[in-house]
Amino acid sequence: xxxxxxVRGPVAVITLNNPPVNGLGLATRQAVAAAxxxxxxxxxxxxxVITGAGAAFSGGADIKEFGSPKALxxxxxxxxxxxxEACAKPVVAAxxxxxxxxxxxLALACHYRIAAAxxxxxxxxxxxxxxxxxxxxxxxxxxxxxxxxxxxxxxxxPVLSExxxxxxxxxxxxxxxxxxxxxxxxAFAAEVxxxxxxxxxxxxxxxxxxxxxxxxxxxxFARNMVGAQSRNFPAPLRCLEAVxxxxxxxxxxxxxAEREGFAALMMTPESKALRHAFFAERAASKIxxxxxxTPLRKIERVAVIGAGTMGGGIxxxxxNAGIPVIILETQQDALDRGLATIRKNYxxxxxxxxxxxxKFQQRMGLLSSTLNYADIAQADLVIEAVFEEMxxxxxxxxxxxxxxxxxxxxxxxxxxxxxxxxxQFTQRPQDVxxxxxxxxxxxxxxxxxxxxxxxxxxxxxxxxxxxxxxxKTAVVSGVCDGFIGNRMIEQYFRQAGFLLDExxxxxxxxRALEKFGxxxxxxxxxxxxxxxxxxxxxxxxYQEQPGLRYSASADRLCELGRFGQKTQAGWYDYIEGKxxxxxxxxxxxxxxxxRSALGISARSISDDEIVQRLVFALVNEGARLLEEGIxxxxxxxxxxxxxxYGFPLWRGGPMCYADTVGLFNVLQAMKRFAKNPLDDAxxxxxxxxxxxxxxxxxxxxx
Numbered sequence: 001x002x003x004x005x006x007v008r009g010p011v012a013v014i015t016l017n018n019p020p021v022n023g024l025g026l027a028t029r030q031a032v033a034a035a036x037x038x039x040x041x042x043x044x045x046x047x048x049v050i051t052g053a054g055a056a057f058s059g060g061a062d063i064k065e066f067g068s069p070k071a072l073x074x075x076x077x078x079x080x081x082x083x084x085e086a087c088a089k090p091v092v093a094a095x096x097x098x099x100x101x102x103x104x105x106l107a108l109a110c111h112y113r114i115a116a117a118x119x120x121x122x123x124x125x126x127x128x129x130x131x132x133x134x135x136x137x138x139x140x141x142x143x144x145x146x147x148x149x150x151x152x153x154x155x156x157x158p159v160l161s162e163x164x165x166x167x168x169x170x171x172x173x174x175x176x177x178x179x180x181x182x183x184x185x186x187a188f189a190a191e192v193x194x195x196x197x198x199x200x201x202x203x204x205x206x207x208x209x210x211x212x213x214x215x216x217x218x219x220x221f222a223r224n225m226v227g228a229q230s231r232n233f234p235a236p237l238r239c240l241e242a243v244x245x246x247x248x249x250x251x252x253x254x255x256x257a258e259r260e261g262f263a264a265l266m267m268t269p270e271s272k273a274l275r276h277a278f279f280a281e282r283a284a285s286k287i288x289x290x291x292x293x294t295p296l297r298k299i300e301r302v303a304v305i306g307a308g309t310m311g312g313g314i315x316x317x318x319x320n321a322g323i324p325v326i327i328l329e330t331q332q333d334a335l336d337r338g339l340a341t342i343r344k345n346y347x348x349x350x351x352x353x354x355x356x357x358x359k360f361q362q363r364m365g366l367l368s369s370t371l372n373y374a375d376i377a378q379a380d381l382v383i384e385a386v387f388e389e390m391x392x393x394x395x396x397x398x399x400x401x402x403x404x405x406x407x408x409x410x411x412x413x414x415x416x417x418x419x420x421x422x423x424q425f426t427q428r429p430q431d432v433x434x435x436x437x438x439x440x441x442x443x444x445x446x447x448x449x450x451x452x453x454x455x456x457x458x459x460x461x462x463x464x465x466x467x468x469x470x471x472k473t474a475v476v477s478g479v480c481d482g483f484i485g486n487r488m489i490e491q492y493f494r495q496a497g498f499l500l501d502e503x504x505x506x507x508x509x510x511r512a513l514e515k516f517g518x519x520x521x522x523x524x525x526x527x528x529x530x531x532x533x534x535x536x537x538x539x540x541x542y543q544e545q546p547g548l549r550y551s552a553s554a555d556r557l558c559e560l561g562r563f564g565q566k567t568q569a570g571w572y573d574y575i576e577g578k579x580x581x582x583x584x585x586x587x588x589x590x591x592x593x594x595r596s597a598l599g600i601s602a603r604s605i606s607d608d609e610i611v612q613r614l615v616f617a618l619v620n621e622g623a624r625l626l627e628e629g630i631x632x633x634x635x636x637x638x639x640x641x642x643x644x645y646g647f648p649l650w651r652g653g654p655m656c657y658a659d660t661v662g663l664f665n666v667l668q669a670m671k672r673f674a675k676n677p678l679d680d681a682x683x684x685x686x687x688x689x690x691x692x693x694x695x696x697x698x699x700x701x702x
Contacts, residue, residue, distance in 0.1 A: 116177045513611065
């Protein structure tokens with residue numbers, strides 16, 4: 001049973017029991033409804049307590065039922081909420097640990113609420129592009145006050161119960177538990193068993209903290225603020241209007257307005273994209289042939305080879321999670337610079353109030369360093385973060401193979417190189433894999449986990465669990481040049497280069513992609529990362545593929561020594577100490593000369609063509625990765641781009657976006673691009689998977 005029923009003296013206790021967060025799926029809703037009817041029919045029962053087993057009161061809707069008929073089957077969540085509210089006997093919600101979404105809406109329907117300190121309370125539906133659909137926008141403003149309720153609903157962020165209990169005039173929590181929550185809830189229920197009429201949140205008035213403030217003026221101000229902060233997301237403003245209805249409408253009319261808003265948002269592409277991303281993140285942690293109960297290796301000490309930008313950032317992830325790190329460098333001055341940078345990064349966080357002094361000292365206390373490989377021998381995991389050249393990697397991994405203890409996991413932070421080749425530098429290829437962190441490594445969420453041909457299943461399971469501990473979104477990739485993210489981005493940058501050849505300026509391309517929603521256009525991104533890095537990769541890659549067409553404009557740029565922000569000159573000009581990208585006359589002249597040498601007359605190119613060529617290049621290469629088994633699922637490709645490359649969240653990632661546009665339409669655009677003599681017709685041949693899905697009327701993410 002997903003909910004149990006027990007009578008304790010005069011009180012019936014209904015306990016939600018649907019791990020891990022007591023999701024309110026159909027079976028749970030049915031069990032709770034049946035328990036309420038049983039309690040009402042039992043003359044010996046004078047009051048009810050609803051609580052949750054394990055580590056939650058309730059996290060809300062059961063995510064396994066999202067989008068399925070079960071989510072709407074009766075009793076649906078709204079019906080259950082109304083049933084609880086209409087109960088003729090007092091119902092007390094005993095809230096602890098997690099009370100979110102539908103769980104909070106269920107609690108608000110109860111007549112009384114007692115909460116344990118430390119409970120995370122939230123209505124997070126806005127993060128899925130939705131609004132609360134079972135009365136949350138109408139009851140929370142009445143119980144808590146309009147301003148704090150609006151903040152919670154529009155942000156979706158959790159707030160601790162003890163903070164909410166301090167809100168002046170709040171009627172969200174009638175009591176805060178001082179000891180055993182259930183025992184105190186039972187006593188409370190017995191105490192109020194005979195009180196009538198039963199208090200209902202719906203009967204309260206939703207009002208502003210200051211009665212002198214005009215609600216119309218307040219909500220107009222709030223609209224301006226919320227609208228400016230949520231330009232591409234319709235849900236926050238819809239949430240605001242639903243909360244406004246709690247002030248301006250009768251309760252039942254407000255509920256109808258809430259339901260209309262919920263239904264409208266459910267159909268928006270933005271909500272579909274956010275829900276896709278929500279499930280994609282959870283799916284990414286699952287590996288088809290690695291059972292969830294695979295035994296894990298202990299990771300109690302980590303070694304990092306290289307104290308440069310990547311090595312330092314990687315180290316901070318583990319220090320932040322309380323895992324000791326030892327950094328190895330070959331030169332003392334390089335080691336000193338790396339340690340100083342880590343310290344400086346933490347000191348900046350302390351100065352901004354983002355990190356407490358004791359935490360800073362604790363993290364630095366977990367950090368040690370060495371110039372000697374023998375000193376890292378007992379680490380459970382070692383991550384190499386040295387120069388991206390196979391000869392350098394070979395020297396490092398042969399050393400690691402010689403000194404590391406049996407069972408240690410040996411990882412490379414390579415962004416493009418062959419993990420299988422790297423594994424063969426050791427006598428333990430089963431312990432080798434890629435852990436590709438993204439720069440800045442202590443900030444970016446994405447971690448590409450590159451599975452070699454010999455990588456053991458317990459190694460994979462261990463690093464996937466470790467990724468959660470260091471708060472990374474881990475996506476598994478097979479072995480190929482560039483893995484998922486960088487293999488796809490190569491085609492993205494190739495198209496950007498062709499566009500320069502045909503007449504675009506770097507700023508026009510960047511503006512079009514940023515208007516589409518990318519955090520940064522391709523040329524600003526390249527300047528930030530360092531144009532010399534992609535130049536080195538290009539030299540290797542195009543030597544291996546001599547027939548591959550690409551624009552040589554990026555090579556010409558690097559030959560001028562314009563490596564990006566670090567040289568204050570790249571595709572743009574930069575002023576020292578500032579990141580503002582300024583159009584460059586030098587680059588404009590270089591591009592004009594380059595076109596002239598190729599015999600190309602510049603043409604006018606629309607923003608739509610720019611976006612389609614770059615984004616559909618990602619889509620076609622993503623389809624090839626899926627066909628080859630490099631990526632497990634289309635949603636994994638999307639997670640790589642949402643968390644590592646600044647793809648707009650409200651579009652759901654390149655594969656989700658292609659489904660939104662329609663794969664038939666994507667294919668037609670690709671056929672047009674293939675006819676362009678200055679483009680690469682061979683690349684625009686559709687990946688077999690894409691062609692097959694179009695023929696079958698299928699989709700990547702459906």
